[in-house]
Amino acid sequence: MTEPILVNVTEEIVSGLVRFLLHGTDYQTFCHCNYCETEITADVLNKLPTYYVANNEARNEAFKQLKSPENIEKINREIILSIYAVGKNKNHA
Numbered sequence: 001m002t003e004p005i006l007v008n009v010t011e012e013i014v015s016g017l018v019r020f021l022l023h024g025t026d027y028q029t030f031c032h033c034n035y036c037e038t039e040i041t042a043d044v045l046n047k048l049p050t051y052y053v054a055n056n057e058a059r060n061e062a063f064k065q066l067k068s069p070e071n072i073e074k075i076n077r078e079i080i081l082s083i084y085a086v087g088k089n090k091n092h093a
């Protein structure tokens with residue numbers, strides 16, 4: 001039996017996508033620091049349903065389900081809204 005894990009698969013997917021988008025050419029003028037990236041990720045995660053799994057098999061299954069093109073598009077829309085929301089506030093110097 002494999003070791004149990006406790007992972008929110010939504011969080012894994014969202015953090016990867018936030019990093020990817022934020023460092024892409026579209027958002028060059030936005031802050032890329034760790035602080036802002038984490039703020040954006042937290043903001044997006046508060047808007048999306050969690051998807052916890054307790055083992056790797058379920059994790060792979062969840063990845064397959066959550067990574068459908070429609071779902072990724074929906075997540076990307078939320079990320080873009082959050083990038084603008086966080087970018088509007090001057091959170092740090």
Ligand SMILES: [Zn+2]
Nearest residue numbers: 031032033036
């Ligand atoms: Zn920043």
